Amino acid sequence: DVFFVISGYLITTIIISEMAEGKFSIVNFYERRARRILPALFFVMAACLPFAWLWLTPNDLKDFGQSLVAVSTFSSNILFWWESGYFDTAAELKPLLHTWSLAVEEQYYILFPIFLMLTWRLGIKWVLILLSIAFLISLGVAEWGTQYATHSKIISGAFFLLPTRGWELLIGVFAAFYLKHNTHLKSHAVNQMLSLLGFGMIAYSIIAFDKTTPFPSLYALIPTIGTGLLILCAVPKTLIHKLLSLKFIVGIGLISYSAYLWHQPLLAFARNKVEGDVAELHLIILCITSLLMAWFSWRFVEKPFRNKNQTTRKSIFTFAITGMIIFTLIGIYITQKNGFFDYFIEQNSEITNGDIGHDEFHMYTKENYAPCSDQTIYEKAENWYGLIRCQQSSNNNPTVAVFGDSHAEHLFLGLDAHSDYEYIYLIRGGYPFSEEESHQYLIDYIINNKDIKTVIYSMYWLSNYTFFGEPVFKDKLLNTINLFTNANKNLILVADVPDFRFDAKSCYFVAKFNREKTKCEISFSDFQAQRKYLPLLKTIATDFNLELIDPSALFCDDQKCSMVKDQTILYRDNEHLNIPSSRLVGEFIVRNSTILDKN
Template sequence: MRRDPLKYRAEIDGLRAVAVVPVILFHAGFEAFGGGYVGVDVFFVISGYLITTIILAELNEGRFSLMNFYERRARRILPALFFVALCCLPVAWLVLFPTDLKDFAQSLIAVATFSSNFLFWSEAGYFDTAAEIKPLLHTWSLAVEEQYYIIFPVFLMLAWRWGKRRITQILIGVFLFSLALAQWAAYQEPEAGFFLLPARAWELLAGAFVAFYVDRRGAVDVAPGLANILSALGLAGIGFAIFAYDHSTPFPSLYAVVPVLGVVAVIMFAQPGTLVHRLLAFRPVVGVGLVSYSAYLWHQPILAFYGHAVGRNAPLWHTALMLLATALLSVFSYYVIETPTRRRTVFGTRMKIGGFAVAGSLALIGVGLMGTLSNGNMFRYPQPVVDMFARADAYGLSTWEAKNASRLQDFDQDAATKLLLIGDSNSADLQNALAAVIDKDVSVVSAQVGATCGNLFVPPEDFAAFIERSRFKLCGAKHNDLMADKTYALIEEADIVILATAWSEWEVGLMRDSLDRLTEEYGDKFWVFGTKSVRFSRAEILEQCLSDCMGWTTSPVKSTTKINDSLAEIMGDRFIDPLSLMCSEGECTGFISPGEVLVYDGFHFTPDGSVWFGERMRDAGLIDRMGLGS
């Protein structure tokens, strides 16, 4: 059976539905769709096939024009994209706090310049919690496609005189290089591999190769029974990836070959009469496919703004309402925005769509620059407080600076006292605080144990079951100095050892056994520094700072108080309770000056906060009691 490659194929619109629904459900938090992100890969293959089909047909007839090509892309992509971005602006203004609004502003610039994938690659991984609530995170895939279509049609046009065989050979080489790069990057540079074109180009080229095959030989003509089997295997491959993969699957690597080949098989073998064709061409499925672009655009902002306004753990009925809103807005965008602009009912000439593209891009860039240059303040909140939130990354670096510099170093043999701090960022905070007040004749060395990895001296099998699977990598030798012989030599040599971690309840349960083992082996030199999580709300802080920042106070997280009480029972006088210094009668210090909080995220000290806390330790007599006084 031979088909016109340019003839409308309803089953491909149905395949778009297979792509978009899992992506939306994945982002909505449905665990069954752990691999729903492969829907983007399905879109890439479909796009590679359809666009290449059109380009080849026009090149064959000698009428291909880059201007016509980019006009079609502009009509297809920009109106709905700009409309969604425009609708996001007032919501972002109302919902986002300055640091998040600054991030959103930067993403507007990236959307307008089709560089979102570079922006989100530089900020966080796709599966990171911080990325989940970025309203325009999903535009990274549009950026990848548009970067591809800046290069690909120009290449075809320039290389056309070489012949299709030569062009295909070159593209096969690019395909193999891109696939090999994707496999390497999935393990060595996973964020770059996920977001950037070089590791994604092979997926678009997979669709392009189908177009080249059809252009040369016509649609694949196989027996109906074989077509049924192959198309069904293709759809099953896509389904397998959607339901079997999750955030821990290295991607896009060779794992991505499964859904990509699945799409190729469906495009090639889902002939009329096959079961897969009947399923995908079913009118409701096609209807979802037709609005799939708008649905893709709408779903992430809706879910992300909800996460900012309410929280990420939405009850099922809230999620259902968000999905309903996505569906309704998608239908609206398709009929009111997409269809008129593509049919030239709106922006009927190239000049008009070009003017719209330029004006819309400049508008997004302008608003983005305003939000970026004002650190997301947009003139609503006191600038010192906005600047304080903007320093969060710098605060994070300063937390670790001293700890990293002293990690597993040798003690100064001339020092009167040798102090070893073992733990995670809580020990880094303590080290910074002590640096402000301890005697200069104290030699301080640190050892690292990742949070919730077990800062314990008991057999690892006693607590391995408590460590979350997602943290196994962070609990390996690179982040866990309890696996290094040097650590135990330092414990032997130290005069004082302080264990400081964001303690969990299961660690407390094993602390007594751990302490007994340590004192039996190394003597009575061990102290424990408690955990210090407090309630931290940027919304409350900003609201309070409209009048007086110093009026904002906070309170301990209940589980933190319970953990510290248990540690105090075990350690007695050798326990340091940070909350007792930060809080009084359940009310904890918030600001230590009008432009500086004590903790910048509810746990970690700011640089000035470290000094403040160190002075409180000294004033409470703890420094002298440990023998570290000046």
Template sequence: MKYRAEIDGLRAIAVVPVILFHAGFSLFRGGFVGVDVFFVISGYLITSIIVGEMTDGAFSFARFYERRARRILPALFVVMLACIAVGWRWMLPREFDELAKSAAATTLFVSNFFFWSQSGYFDTASELKPLLHTWSLAIEEQFYILFPLALLAAWKYGRAAVISVIGLCFFLSLAYCQHMSRLDPFFNFYLAPTRAWELAAGSLASFVVVKRRAALDNGLSILGLSLILASIFLFDKTTPFPSLYALAPVLGACLMLIYAVEGTAGARLLSQPLFVGVGLISYSLYLWHQPVLAFARLRLQSTPTAATTLLLFGLITALAVLTWRYVETPFRNPRRFSRRAIFANAGFAAAALLGFAVIVGASGGLPNRYSPEMAALATEVDYRVPRVSECFGDVLSFVPPEKSCVYHAQEARKVALWGDSHAAALANDLAEQLGEAHASLQQFSFSGCPPILGVHFAEIERQLCPEYNRAVFDYLKAHAEFKDIVLVARWPVYFEGFGYDNGEGGVTEGAKKYFLALPSSKGAEFYKDAGRIASVGAIFRESVDELLRMGRNVVLVYPLPEAGRDVAISFARNKLFGAAGEAPFSVSYAFFEERTHAFTEQLDLLGDNPSLLRVRPSELFCNSLVAGRCIFERGGLPLFIDDNHLNKHGATLVAKQIVAAMKQKGWL
């Protein structure tokens, strides 16, 4: 196949936005579409090469996989080994174990399955996973393994049959992608069945033969580039992706590949030395960018500043150039490394990485790298909410009320816990405290779903919340034995949104669209409605009043403070890096009051009722050890799993507070 400099230029257009997106540049908020452009390029090139060789009767599976191995494996193994070396020094045992497992999955070209399996509610933040980006390499490798076999099978029936089969795969995969974008966004993002249409689009583009017309070629090549750039600058994290939206960058890439030929404006632009140069090292740039950014965030424990990010870009570029020059280029030269040497070295490296992953996994992340004190502290990071997979509905499915988890069922006094993930994090420890008071607990919890009737969310993945809450309410109404109902949720989120900046380095992303919304014709505009908080507050109070009218006791647990960063990990890393101070990890109480003011104000309108008990965890965490501060650690131990969910230590404190308040009321 004849070399086309403009394709290297297109690679530059794909890789740079991906890096800028992952670095957090808001201007490139849709930069993730660069991966889709890469898929199209791969489909186009691989199909062109295989079809060309099959036409000439010269296709060889051994030669094909040799080229893929030369192109992909050497640089990939170098990056993985570098990640392991840095992770050895900077990662806590659980993180190092996950890194080793992800390296093994990458070696076997199944890292997309690995990261998909990890996409749970309480999982590590994606920006801290050094090898997360290898999911796209896994999809390409799966394509490289299966596609030549399928193409060879269809080739005997002629060119038209091949195009028809690829076209059918394109439409089936696209339809499935659109379907899964609503049903399971994690599956849709990571797995090949919903990404295959992008590779198929590139394959189909390779078969297109057009009569060259300068004006048409110029116009369509510019249109293609415009579609890609529009996607980069207009899409964002709220765009359902991949889905039909992905047609824009995919079609744009196809138009560029077909029409940006020599002599066109698009080709002249992409053939500029800068674009071609970046395109030549694009694979190494892609390989290095995620590890460098992830380890920087891990070491700094915050989002890098603009100045630091520029230095990181320099480091990524330098590593990419060196890798291209001294790893990629030599290993692509058959005179330097024979086919036998390529496969032998790849096999040895793969075996070493897989063996290392087994050792790391068996030891629990090699905790002996650290002192016994540090290793013991690191175990706090490993805390997992008990029975979470059994008892907690995680975004896309809920546990039906009749199948919900029961603790200490033999006790006569029945207590119901109803709420979102904050309720799930509290359940086990509240059950322990209630058990000592001779009461049982039944857990009703669903991710991102506050215990409020008559509300809904605009997000597709949260449409089950109203159904779940109605089912729980009807269940409780039908079972009068539940005398006490404890309501727990991350209340500020539903009134103030996910995103906030506490002014002390604690920043979380999020948007107003997460707000609790009324089912009204206003749609998204309701989020901007000045009366929205009062309306939602009224609905919430009505939900509480409904429970009170049923003759039940209601325990309303007020908001927890939010840290803006993972508490357990930050606490352990501070010790690891020698950055722990004398003052406990905390946040301003003034920020906590500002963050929770809207909810508290609405709640206070409920007034007094002998069957209503207000429990304020802020009394435990705020102004207790340090005046004007809300703490996230006590007695040398963290109190939270992440930035807002309680761990065992914190949950025990709050559970004791709730049970003590119920006893004081005479309910227990």
């Protein structure tokens, strides 16, 4: 957010100064941007290639290939917005994820000069009126998208896309226009106070905001207005000006762009290599390394390309176009090769069966089952890249509902395969309890459907138990159970399967990473730590005379839990069952349920 404001200010200052003097050239402008951005960016992208080949799984390598194309075409924010979703690869594992903000800037660089060239003749007043309208619309849409929208694509779009980030750039734009036509405030005391306030607003945002803070909502006004105050009021002789003028801070500023480029790839590849969180000492080493690499990039890449005596306009444009074409072609090749999936499969003799990733699972469900017959339920259902996640056994009326979240969904295939009942799965992201907007309409549907006699209730139990805390979790669970039992529904609770904390891809491609079979396992004690909710579930099942089925024995013995059995992988990510294991677990549930087992 601070980055956008500063960028909006600097770029606008350059453009309006030149336009006021009648010497603005869009070719010169794009040349300066190419010199500033592309050499260091291409250098980092090239450095990422060998590590992506060595340390990324084929699925992630394919994603990396797509990101190479998107970064080269200034559209990585659109790619990462489109990829974002329930099952998306964790953000901290994507080497080029941070370039989304650079893409927003690049799109601004393309559009904003053209806007000014078209409206400059109208006069400054009308330019500012039009920009103010754009500011209010952008901020309004951002607030709605982050605070009131419920669709995941709208929420993520508010984060990644220019229309909802534009207002942050425009704060810097307004500061540039103000200082172009006005001087800094005369009062030293006022400048001192406002610059300290601005610095404090930024510091507060860093300390107080976290990943749960909706951005870029009205909350983002705090760091962005704070940055605007620094631009306007951190004049010479103020404390903040003295602080920001320290040689160390100035030095960090010089290499800040390269540091921005290096930090995410270093952290992402480290996390991919260790398959999890990086130790604090290693984080410190990586941060220092990113600064050293940033200095190297600034000294030997950025500076030479910015020097017009060393690099001519023709050379920089040729370099830019060539780099864009090369990285686009590399990215397309990696993507078309599916991350070299087949190549690594040939080298992997440890695992011979089972699907990983979510495409095959959801496609199988779509192709082998009927869509939910209730149109309202179907239209509100989750989807996986256009594959609607609401199916039933056939076009006959369902008699058993599988209810909850994705941890209930992955039971459906196996349950249907091993009993003669008509199943339907009814799931959403969110919290699978009554009085929750995400799930109440599904509960109402089940209760009011006289054909549905049995409900199989499961969820990511630990996540909900941890999020709400036991007292609230218990109340919500009891309220939901009461609704089902009062409607005379048979109720079966299914405990969760192990969460391995590492992706199935890491286990599947044992040969690529020279990994031991233990990389497909967690200790039984680690699994037990995931079952804090189970004593409460057992108590409720006893009190309500409900069936509680725990399928963990299929994966665990008294020493360890494994996601591989008989050379078949049983997970499609770290926590969701694939097709073979859904059948395995479904058979276990049916066999151990007096309600479902007709034999």
